[in-house]
Amino acid sequence: xxxxxxxxxxxxxxxxxxxxxxxxxxxxxxxxxxxxxxxxxxxxxxxxxxxxxxxxxxxxxxxxxxxxxxxxxxxxxxxxxxxxxxxxxxxxxxxxxxxxxxxxxxxxxxxxxxxxxxxxxxxxxxxxxxxxxxxxxxxxxxxxxxxxxxxxxxxxxxxxxxxxxxxxxxxxxxxxxxxxxxxxxxxxxxxxxxxxxxxxxxxxxxxxxxxxxxxxxxxx
Numbered sequence: 544x545x546x547x548x549x550x551x552x553x554x555x556x557x558x559x560x561x562x563x564x565x566x567x568x569x570x571x572x573x574x575x576x577x578x579x580x581x582x583x584x585x586x587x588x589x590x591x592x593x594x595x596x597x598x599x600x601x602x603x604x605x606x607x608x609x610x611x612x613x614x615x616x617x618x619x620x621x622x623x624x625x626x627x628x629x630x631x632x633x634x635x636x637x638x639x640x641x642x643x644x645x646x647x648x649x650x651x652x653x654x655x656x657x658x659x660x661x662x663x664x665x666x667x668x669x670x671x672x673x674x675x676x677x678x679x680x681x682x683x684x685x686x687x688x689x690x691x692x693x694x695x696x697x698x699x700x701x702x703x704x705x706x707x708x709x710x711x712x713x714x715x716x717x718x719x720x721x722x723x724x725x726x727x728x729x730x731x732x733x734x735x736x737x738x739x740x741x742x743x744x745x746x747x748x749x750x751x752x753x754x755x756x757x758x759x760x761x762x763x
Contacts (some may be wrong), residue, residue, distance in 0.1 A: 588732060589683050589700040594669025600643065602691040604633045607710035608747070610717060612740045613729035614706040623740040627651065628747045631710070643671065648748040655748035657756045675701075676762050687728065694721045696728060705732060714744040 609629040612619065619626070627650040634644040643662040648655060662671040662684060673682040682701045689695035694717060695710045709725045711717045729739060757763070 587683075587700060587703055588705045589685050589698050592685060592687060592698055592732075594667065594685050595688055598669035598686050598689070599691070600635055600664065600668075603643075603686065603689065603695065604635050605712075606630060606632050607695060607712065608714040608744070609708060609742045610711045610714075610744065611709040611722070611725055611742065612706060613708075613725075613732065613734035613738055614740070615704070615734070615738055616706060619740050620738075626740060626742050628714075628743040628745065630747045648751060650746075650748060654755060655751050657748075657751040658759055659756065660759045661761060674762055688724070693717065696725060707732060707734065714747065 607630065609631065612626075629647065629649040631648075632646040634646075635642075641664040643664065645660045645662055647658045647660070649658075650656070660673060662673055664671055669686040671684040671686075673684060675681045679702065682699055685698040685700075687696040687698055687707075693712050697708050697710065699706045699708065707725075707729055709717075709722075711721075726736070726739065
């Protein structure tokens with residue numbers, strides 16, 4: 544059971560060969576197909592999304608409640624009305640070897656769980672990395688907007704697919720303009736209202752017993 548839920552939470556994704564040949568007996572050669580133009584380099588959505596200016600990771604520490612999410616994740620599309628209250632806690636210290644410790648608490652089957660992860664800082668302020676079991680499974684994380692005291696918009700990209708999350712310092716005191724701003728930012732990433740999933744603002748988990756803690760440090 545723990546293994547199945549670990550997978551659900553820690554992750555919660557024809558070629559044509561052609562050529563030419565000479566005909567035998569004086570027949571005309573087939574025309575050579577024209578060379579295809581080179582493909583444009585793939586641009587990841589997170590690479591064209593600027594992080595918040597002069598982000599201070601120290602001010603990002605503490606508790607954040609997940610209030611809304613924008614995603615085309617199949618699980619959310621099918622179960623978006625059944626999401627559970629979720630809260631994260633960020634811890635950072637200068638002696639932590641440039642990492643941010645992350646605790647995520649949520650509920651599954653009426654049971655509270657805690658997932659422990661670590662985000663690695665990058666040379667770009669406001670951009671972090673959650674390492675996967677292989678480099679191609681890394682998750683790029685970007686702090687898009689925040690005022691540190693009331694809200695934060697964060698982007699999570701894995702294997703070219705992006706998810707946006709709106710966090711609040713309080714579960715119930717976020718202003719309507721901030722919610723509108725999140726919707727506008729989500730629309731820029733091609734997330735219409737159908738792909739926005741609000742999270743419950745009540746009944747968050749408190750302490751979690753050791754049997755229901757999933758330690759994903761360094762990776763799951």
